[in-house]
Amino acid sequence: MTDIAAILFDKDGTLFDFEATWGAWARGLIADLAAGDSGCEARLAEAIGYELGPGRFARNSPVIAGTVAEAAALMLPHLPGRDLAGLVETLNLAALRAPQVPAVDLPRCLGTLRGAGLRLGVATNDSEASARHQLVRAGVEDQFDFVAGYDSGFGAKPEPGPLLAFAARVGIAPARVAMVGDSLHDLAAARAAGMVAVAVLTGPAGRDMLAPAADLVLETIDGLAPWIIGSGPV
Numbered sequence: 001m002t003d004i005a006a007i008l009f010d011k012d013g014t015l016f017d018f019e020a021t022w023g024a025w026a027r028g029l030i031a032d033l034a035a036g037d038s039g040c041e042a043r044l045a046e047a048i049g050y051e052l053g054p055g056r057f058a059r060n061s062p063v064i065a066g067t068v069a070e071a072a073a074l075m076l077p078h079l080p081g082r083d084l085a086g087l088v089e090t091l092n093l094a095a096l097r098a099p100q101v102p103a104v105d106l107p108r109c110l111g112t113l114r115g116a117g118l119r120l121g122v123a124t125n126d127s128e129a130s131a132r133h134q135l136v137r138a139g140v141e142d143q144f145d146f147v148a149g150y151d152s153g154f155g156a157k158p159e160p161g162p163l164l165a166f167a168a169r170v171g172i173a174p175a176r177v178a179m180v181g182d183s184l185h186d187l188a189a190a191r192a193a194g195m196v197a198v199a200v201l202t203g204p205a206g207r208d209m210l211a212p213a214a215d216l217v218l219e220t221i222d223g224l225a226p227w228i229i230g231s232g233p234v
Contacts, residue, residue: 004196004228005176007113008146008166010157011124011131013103013182013203014221015138018064020101023056029094033079043078059204065157065185067125067150068092095130102138103202104222110143112225119170121146123162125185128152145170158185160193167193178228180221187213198224 012018030050034040045052048071049061057064063071072087079087113120121144124131128149135141146169148154148162155161167174179190182203187210190197199210199217211217216227 002228003176004118004178006119006121006167006170006172007178007180007224007228008121008123008163008195009221010179010181010183010186011122011126011134013064013205014180014186014200015103015106015122015140016134017101017103018182018203019056021098025094025098026050026057027052027055029091032094033075033090040078044075047074047078057204059206059209061204064204065125065183067156068095068127068130069150092127092130095126096133098134100134100138103200104220106138106140107143109222109225110140113228114143116225116229118228119172120144121148121166121170123148123154123157123166123179123189125150125156157181158188158192160189163189163193163195167195178224180224182210184209184213 009015012021030041030044034044048063049058051058062074068091069088072084072091076082076084076087110120122131126149128147128151131147131149132141146166148165150156154165163179164174167177174194178196178198179186180198180200181187182200183205187197187199197214199214200221201207201219207217
């Protein structure tokens, strides 16, 4: 059994399978924004690191771990007549309609962790409203003591602000908190906050990319209970 008393989760690629959720959704969003202009579609896809052929994000896509505002800023030069605030609003509203695909059985996984006395939170670079909507839709919002998005007032990953806000909220020292995510942004934020950095492989990044920056690499968040509670193999 470890000394971990709280777990802070990234959302996309961690609680929810990244490609199953966002791959097809992004193709539809790009098509809607381009309004039938194939050249514009190609430029938008390139700007955000999305591969139109296979319908997936490239591993080095700049928006995988970025904020909605950062994605909008990359798209904006290819959408004449649009303004940044309006495009951010469009992307936030579109994200609410994304078909979230859980990476594991979330009620079971999170219920086990809560049942062991662990405090749980979510820190995402999505908006807080979108995150809460998706957690409600998955039936697990009540499992979390803390939910923060890039717009919640704590900053965005890889800065440590939202991580430290979670530790303060639950009254647990950062060293006893595991930050769990699928990107280098998540792991860098964990390091900056003095937390344990746990990587999962349910996002676009592979083990080769994540392992050097992580204290532990798990296939999915189902590996957390065996590691923390000692209920079987990781």
